[in-house]
Amino acid sequence: MARANDEAAALIQELADLLSITGGDAFKIRAYEKAARAIAGHPGDIAGLDLAGLRAIPAVGDAIAKKVLDYNATGTIRQVEELRLQIPAGVRALTEIPTLGPKKALALYDELGVSSVDELATAIGEGRLRGLKGFGAKTEENILRGIELLRSAGERVLVDAAASVADEIVAALSALPQVERCAHAGSLRRMRETIGDVDVLAASRDPRPIMEAFTALPLAAEIVASGDKKTSIRTPKGLQVDLRVIPPESWGAALQYFTGSQAHNIRTREIAVRAGLKLSEYGLFHAESGDLIVSATEEEVYEHLGLPWIHPALREDGGEIEAALKDALPRLVTVDDLRGDLHSHTDLTDGIASLEDMAAAARARGLEYYAITDHAPDLVMQRMTDEKMLAQRERIRELQKEYPDLVLLHGTELNIGPEGDVDWDADFLSGFDVCVASIHSHFTQDQATMTRRLVRACENPHVHVIGHPTARSIGRRPPVDADWDEVFRAAARTGTAMEIDSFPDRLDLPADLIRRAQRLGVKFAIDTDAHSLGHHRNIRYGVGTAQRGWLTPDDVINTWPLTRLKAFLNPT
DNA sequence: GCCGTTTTCGGCCCGACTGTTTTCAGTCG
Incomplete structure (x- = not known):
């Protein structure tokens, strides 16, 4: 089932992950991640492509094309093999733990020699994290909780399970007098086949009572984070739900932003930057003056970026931006x-x-x-x-x-x-x-x-x-x-x-x-x-x-x- | 490492929350 495209993309993504641990240039890491997505989503089989053919794939330049040729010839990429010798696979696995990223993973490996999730659990048990710079009592607690989540298969849920949680929360919040609009966004709106967490968006001028009602719901078994603009809970079954409250006039920009995908958002924001604009969840602004251009509807936001509205199911940076620029988006079946x-x-x-x-x-x-x-x-x-x-x-x-x-x-x-x-x-x-x-x-x-x-x-x-x-x-x-x-x-x-x-x-x-x-x-x-x-x-x-x-x-x-x-x- | 209807060099998306920090790095989405 695995195509050459998928295997090569996985190797380049691994290269990005390993570089983020060893402290490589952040922009180079992003370039690898972007190229990995482009290769995985490329319709043709990369196995038969030469250097020029590979370079024709967007986000793939000379250097990455040569790495793919390396993969086509040998089944692996030399740089990945070299980095694997430096960074054990278990260290990369540490970044799977929520709240633990590449920087902390490297610190744990360098300072304590920890190179697997099990070793980390043991090290915490033995109190070996105490006194390590950047690791306080709270961090230790969060890591333990993260390991627990990881092990209890607190994984992605099927789309219908996520939809029923989202429907229940949207219904409950919509009933509040302070809420002007409420809807789910995120991967559920994009109809991904499994859902990692549920994103709910509410428009209001008075966020505090909404956040309080949210954390008081029976579904809120645990409060993960809470602020005036964003609050996250976990349901009794371990599904995380993020609630963002934004001013009503920002609805369109916020819906666009929180629907994602992240890769799609990066593309739309790049288009904004190139046009001298700035796109955030609060609206599309002039970069220089900071003046608001539009924010009320998704259609307006896309229009002012020079794009037709793009259906959420397409927002994966899988060619939809290119198709939109050519006005060649499909009329999707409903x-x-x-x-x-x-x-x-x-x-x-x-x-x-x-x-x-x-x-x-x-x-x-x-x-x-x-x-x-x-x-x-x-x-x-x-x-x-x-x-x-x-x-x-x-x-x-x-x-x-x-x-x-x-x-x-x-x-x-x-x-x-x-x-x-x-x-x-x-x-x-x-x-x-x-x-x-x-x-x-x-x-x-x-x-x-x-x-x-x-x-x-x-x-x-x-x-x-x-x-x-x-x-x-x-x-x-x-x-x-x-x-x-x-x-x-x-x-x-x-x-x-x-x-x-x-x-x-x-x-x-x-x-x-x-x-x-x-x-x-x-x-x-x-x-x-x-x-x-x-x-x-x-x-x-x-x-x-x-x-x-x-x-x-x-x-x-x-x-x-x-x-x-x-x-x-x-x-x- | 990639890329160009301002650019072949100098940029590269943007903001929220947490924790350990006294001004910010790390993580997440």
Whole structure:
């Protein structure tokens, strides 16, 4: 799965990390970090590029291009190897501890020889940090707390968990009389697939009571920091929530700033600086006079930087600034664009709602067509039979009479076997309106086998959609290993759509693979894979992932009118 | 180390909070 791009980017990022510990020039470190992002996000494979090709990547100059050539030839970068001899990997790991950065990590290593998180915990236990310059009692306490957080997997949470915390806090704060506006920002607004902390923004002239109400919420199990402008808490489950209160007239600039990403903000602020301006969360100002230009809305801020408004899902410094400058931003797909859902289950297999209730939920979403796709017999535990499937088809035909405005499609979710074969013969398969095919077992095949397996599934004329293609489960099961460009080329050639499964722990395809697939001409289906009525609400996460993959409505087959969709499913 | 519709040299995003400090460095986002 790891491409040369990702490995080279990781090495250059490591170089930046190691230099920040050894005290390298801060601007050089930033240059490496920027280049690492550019290389990771570069659409082409860097393995085949020469010096000129590498230098054409933005933020990659002569020096970094040569390091990448070094990587292409040897699989590593000489400078990284040299620095690794100076700074043990464990010292870099120390900077993973919240509140402990590169400077403190180096001090601990130089003064005490501490080179791992475990050694640091021991050193504190033995009182060896006492008297070390810059390390007071409070710092020691914070480090211990940070180690605890690190170990208790106080990690990123799934997007739906973060969204429910954010919704609760925004609702509570919005009810306060002092609050004029309140919304969440940060990685949740950008719809990242996992969320490290929740950012909430409130507009008010009177911050104090808001901060007090915030820290008094039942969700505030711990207060991490508190000031008049910014307060941070941790929920009982360990999720950090940052609240920023800004004056109402700063709303647009603040929302832009706190939505990030940090890399995107650096780009927008650089544009401001070059134009003799200064951009902060309080507004866009003339650099010289300090006079305010705009701050009320995001649109105004972008406009005065010479840019169209950029959708939050694109704000990753992944080419959106360049596209905006050329007025070439995509018109991103939205939930409202979707006319149908091509993947759902009923209680005939592992769903928990009836066919009738699922159809009613689809109608409530305002869909024009809706596919029921229960599991096929090869997933033996689902106990599917030909008879059951045909009986369901009859029930759907009956039910259709009650749904003049919603076309019910009869489909199935096939199982892609280890060799790429699927359930049923061609004759039986041809009876379905739509067939999704997915991997449910044999996740650990080698890359060549897995690639053949997926390509073969694409080549089956009865397979219309590859369901949750990487089969990953975020935080639990890694994606399967395939040569994805090879799979995508097969999908584009055979007219097989790649699914974007909306389950918060799947979000599969992931956004980076969506972008690669789209560039190769692949079409997509954004589905809920609903197994219950509540799962229909997950669609916003699938759409958010599609947006992060830069998809337009035309890229997504279930935004199409039914006639166009049917032509795609059954080409003549 | 990168980069240029002011620049091939001299810049490089900006602000909040904490802790250990008496004026600021470190960390974070």
